[in-house]
Amino acid sequence: MIEIKGVTKHFGKKPVVEDVTVTIQPKTITSFIGPNGAGKSTLLSMVSRLLDSDTGEVFLDKNNVKKMKSDEFAKRVAILKQSNHLNVRLTIRELVSFGRYPYSKGRLTEEDEKFIDQAIEYMNLTDMQDKFLDELSGGQKQRAFISMVIAQDTEYILLDEPLNNLDMKHSVQIMKILRQLVDELGKTVVIVLHDINFASVYSDRIVALKNGRVVKDGQTHEIINSEALREVYDMDIPVQEQNGCRICVYFNSHS
Amino acid sequence: MRLWMLITASIILSLISLFVGAIDIRPSDLLDWDSDKTQIFLMSRVPRLMAIILAGAGMSIAGLIMQSLSRNKFVSPSTAGTLDAAKLGVIVAMVFFTNVTYMEKIIFSFAFGLIGTILFMQILDRIKFKDVIFVPLIGIMYGNILSSIGTFIGYESDILQNVQSFFIGSFTLVVSGRYELLYLAVPAIILAYIFANKFTVAGMGEDFAKNLGLSYKTVLNLGLVIVAVISTTVILTVGVIPFLGLIVPNIVSLYLGDNLRKTIPHTIFLGVVFLLVCDIFSRIIVYPYEVPVNITVAVIGSAIFLVMLFRGKAYAKK
Numbered sequence: 001m002i003e004i005k006g007v008t009k010h011f012g013k014k015p016v017v018e019d020v021t022v023t024i025q026p027k028t029i030t031s032f033i034g035p036n037g038a039g040k041s042t043l044l045s046m047v048s049r050l051l052d053s054d055t056g057e058v059f060l061d062k063n064n065v066k067k068m069k070s071d072e073f074a075k076r077v078a079i080l081k082q083s084n085h086l087n088v089r090l091t092i093r094e095l096v097s098f099g100r101y102p103y104s105k106g107r108l109t110e111e112d113e114k115f116i117d118q119a120i121e122y123m124n125l126t127d128m129q130d131k132f133l134d135e136l137s138g139g140q141k142q143r144a145f146i147s148m149v150i151a152q153d154t155e156y157i158l159l160d161e162p163l164n165n166l167d168m169k170h171s172v173q174i175m176k177i178l179r180q181l182v183d184e185l186g187k188t189v190v191i192v193l194h195d196i197n198f199a200s201v202y203s204d205r206i207v208a209l210k211n212g213r214v215v216k217d218g219q220t221h222e223i224i225n226s227e228a229l230r231e232v233y234d235m236d237i238p239v240q241e242q243n244g245c246r247i248c249v250y251f252n253s254h255s
Numbered sequence: 256m257r258l259w260m261l262i263t264a265s266i267i268l269s270l271i272s273l274f275v276g277a278i279d280i281r282p283s284d285l286l287d288w289d290s291d292k293t294q295i296f297l298m299s300r301v302p303r304l305m306a307i308i309l310a311g312a313g314m315s316i317a318g319l320i321m322q323s324l325s326r327n328k329f330v331s332p333s334t335a336g337t338l339d340a341a342k343l344g345v346i347v348a349m350v351f352f353t354n355v356t357y358m359e360k361i362i363f364s365f366a367f368g369l370i371g372t373i374l375f376m377q378i379l380d381r382i383k384f385k386d387v388i389f390v391p392l393i394g395i396m397y398g399n400i401l402s403s404i405g406t407f408i409g410y411e412s413d414i415l416q417n418v419q420s421f422f423i424g425s426f427t428l429v430v431s432g433r434y435e436l437l438y439l440a441v442p443a444i445i446l447a448y449i450f451a452n453k454f455t456v457a458g459m460g461e462d463f464a465k466n467l468g469l470s471y472k473t474v475l476n477l478g479l480v481i482v483a484v485i486s487t488t489v490i491l492t493v494g495v496i497p498f499l500g501l502i503v504p505n506i507v508s509l510y511l512g513d514n515l516r517k518t519i520p521h522t523i524f525l526g527v528v529f530l531l532v533c534d535i536f537s538r539i540i541v542y543p544y545e546v547p548v549n550i551t552v553a554v555i556g557s558a559i560f561l562v563m564l565f566r567g568k569a570y571a572k573k
Contacts, residue, residue, distance in 0.1 A: 074468030
């Protein structure tokens with residue numbers, strides 16, 4: 001369980017995240033949603049220790065994350081930031097191998113190789129594992145990065161806008177894989193999403209942020225309704241039910 | 256390209272290098288241990304070959320590390336002010352101490368090279384516009400500023416001529432007893448290989464490195480120290496050799512990728528091959544005289560660099 005307690009972050013004098021308290025339940029997908037500049041990515045960065053909070057603490061199973069050793073932390077929490085612009089020429093297999101870095105420090109054991117094989121297999125990348133990243137399409141690249149995170153074998157996987165620049169087909173593919181990671185492998189996924197319909201269909205819980213504060217926090221069905229969404233986005237968003245999924249029809253809506 | 260091809264080429268070129276020069280030495284001459292020719296061979300030809308190998312490998316590795324850490328394909332000791340800063344260090348040492356010792360030159364050159372590179376990395380951190388071409392342009396401008404400060408100091412203290420001849424990249428003055436500092440490049444290169452995985456991870460950015468539990472700052476600092484050690488030793492023994500650290504790692508990256516554990520051996524031997532070819536060429540083109548190797552490297556290097564700029568811009572951006 002990750003507990004975020006009263007976390008605040010300022011960039012200069014501007015508050016970006018203010019007094020946020022959220023609990024991430026294990027074995028769920030939790031989506032962070034909200035308008036631009038709401039502080040979603042910043043919050044995720046603080047949970048994953050990429051940024052230090054000004055005040056407040058983040059606890060991982062009762063341990064303060066700031067006090068954990070970095071390689072121990074890397075075995076338990078993985079974060080993937082928007083990485084489409086990464087310009088390193090590695091093959092998929094090399095990239096995935098680096099997911100084992102916290103365990104092997106670069107000297108791969110047989111066990112590491114097994115994890116790498118499995119992670120590549122899981123993302124259906126076996127046939128192209130020796131291709132360079134810069135030869136891949138956006139969707140394949142994103143799958144390669146997620147494959148690396150799977151090889152990292154952490155309980156918690158944090159993803160910052162993983163659907164950025166992906167088309168519908170690949171977005172659905174990625175979300176389905178994340179769902180599998182939770183349902184089949186028992187991982188906990190925290191994800192920053194812009195498209196609320198992906199959040200609605202695939203996540204268990206939603207945390208809605210606005211101007212650095214939590215405005216809604218609860219089960220998906222508690223957030224995906226017109227009243228709650230109005231509070232978050234200042235828009236009238238009709239919600240329709242389709243095959244048991246709640247779809248927000250935000251096009252052409254009044255603000 | 257296979258590693259064994261590069262190693263074979265290095266060995267063949269090394270042998271050629273040993274037997275090319277103003278004085279005709281044949282392998283059979285070496286049978287007589289006390290002859291003048293054997294003495295020349297041991298005092299001049301062998302040191303020269305060793306200097307070329309060490310400088311070629313060292314500058315290429317320094318370039319590779321800088322490209323990895325700055326995440327820019329066109330950053331190298333000669334396009335980030337490292338060499339100019341190390342040079343400035345020597346000049347300052349020469350002005351500061353009237354009878355400057357070799358050790359003082361080394362220390363000043365190393366300190367300036369290191370600080371100069373750190374400063375460039377800081378500048379790089381602050382600028383928003385990180386175009387692949389723009390960054391090395393800033394680096395070259397920065398290097399020229401450092402260089403002109405050096406020239407000014409040299410001019411004011413009447414050591415300008417001294418300074419100018421000192422830094423022309425050339426292996427003509429390499430004789431036994433005057434190049435041994437270069438061997439410091441060996442531990443630096445070994446260290447680079449040991450930490451290859453860390454440099455690759457750091458090359459994917461600070462967030463990426465932190466996610467894998469790597470101490471980014473430590474790796475960054477280690478890399479900069481390695482670069483400064485290599486640059487200092489090369490500057491003080493053979494002078495400025497431009498383009499080497501830029502071209503060699505980029506060619507290797509094109510066919511082998513950016514996994515340093517894999518590319519370091521190739522980079523070492525390609526650097527050796529490239530510099531040996533340039534040096535042999537420098538020695539035979541106006542035989543029995545020779546042109547400074549930095550001119551040959553600059554001519555061939557700038558041609559390759561231009562090709563890289565025009566054709567490789569897409570590659571470097573990826």
